[in-house]
């Protein structure tokens with residue numbers, strides 16, 4: 001075998017899967033069609049749950065250093081959501097450009113000895129009982145393949161997995177623009193997005209946000225067709241929304257994106273998995289695409305490592321699809337709803353106004369903010385099981401610091417509750433804490449991706465330990 005896992009695509013999803021595997025001592029090779037990282041203007045935000053996940057791996061300070069700003073909250077179809085209602089250390093969106101996220105993940109992967117091969121396009125593969133043979137500029141063999149190769153995924157197509165959904169019916173445009181002074185100062189910080197957002201009576205909208213370099217902004221507007229935008233069109237739309245408020249000096253890049261919404265029917269076929277845009281595409285409204293992909297990757301990475309290192313039977317890998325497919329479906333549903341509210345019909349404007357009133361209600365805000373931020377994800381189970389562990393002070397530090405090694409974590413307020421983790425030495429981090437986030441719980445067992453697997457009052461964690469982390473002794477690889 002050339003590697004344990006081959007990952008197609010060095011976007012944020014593929015790089016996250018790779019870093020998770022490398023952290024667990026599993027050898028990934030990432031193959032990427034592009035010879036250099038794309039600088040295209042795409043995602044520019046870490047939603048609170050993604051920030052928490054990066055924090056679990058000690059990646060957040062690096063991300064913070066690259067941040068161009070922050071937005072205090074989120075939005076649903078342009079209606080503001082107050083994230084401070086959520087129980088998180090990060091009740092805001094950190095403004096980190098997608099290219100920066102990829103760069104920091106690539107650096108982390110390099111530090112862990114991961115292998116990234118650029119200018120390497122996957123063109124075919126076959127799987128058999130022992131592994132997967134992948135074809136490109138060379139032939140590589142590994143035990144598993146993960147398709148993180150974006151919305152037009154070759155892996156998904158070759159697998160023959162259906163990708164049902166709807167084609168684009170409406171188009172938006174994104175352009176990188178250079179702005180001069182004009183009559184008003186363009187917004188200086190990413191957090192001032194609200195000031196530079198425009199909505200016209202016909203329901204069309206636009207926004208201008210700074211993206212790092214002096215004078216460089218991202219201009220997004222609704223409208224257009226399937227054809228790529230011309231400079232004349234972008235100039236015209238800019239003046240329509242902003243008049244001579246800001247001076248448009250140059251348009252180095254412009255592209256169209258539509259409201260197509262599709263989701264792969266399966267996320268796993270044998271030894272091959274799909275994650276990120278390869279598994280779901282939708283309008284980037286509310287800033288959820290990259291974030292959902294990175295969260296897929298955190299869910300899959302540790303499970304794949306646990307099975308490949310012989311800790312847990314293969315069945316654990318089926319939970320990747322049972323947990324993440326519903327999350328993808330729910331993101332597609334909220335994006336479709338947002339897209340409908342932003343339509344050109346006068347009824348859409350009325351709906352937008354009603355939503356503005358409703359989302360000001362604390363309960364409505366909390367539920368919707370939970371959905372867009374990723375913090376509301378619940379994989380199901382009794383009590384707190386299936387929800388994420390909110391970060392908290394343990395008495396010696398933050399609970400999140402205990403996850404830096406990528407292991408599962410057992411936390412308890414009584415020493416005897418930690419005993420079941422003893423046979424899992426080196427695989428489970430256990431710690432005595434002053435208190436847990438919930439008064440009715442004395443011990444909580446948490447997966448490497450931060451989701452709770454046992455937290456019922458008085459519950460014996462031995463059963464969940466075995467179910468999620470396998471027997472105390474490892475066998476050889478289970479897939």
Ligand SMILES: Cc1cc2nc3c(=O)[nH]c(=O)nc-3n(C[C@H](O)[C@H](O)[C@H](O)COP(=O)(O)OP(=O)(O)OC[C@H]3O[C@@H](n4cnc5c(N)ncnc54)[C@H](O)[C@@H]3O)c2cc1C
Nearest residue numbers: 009011012013033043122150276277284287288289290291
């Ligand atoms: C205009 C725009 C704005 C957006 N804004 C946001 C936002 O604010 N927030 C947000 O969360 N999301 C946003 N998104 C969505 C976000 O960009 C995507 O969801 C994200 O890029 C998905 O990451 P990925 O790694 O799954 O796929 P990709 O980023 O598409 O990466 C796939 C990689 O696979 C490579 N590849 C493809 N085929 C092959 C092959 N055969 N062999 C090898 N390599 C291959 C590609 O070159 C690429 O590098 C936006 C998207 C657009 C277009």
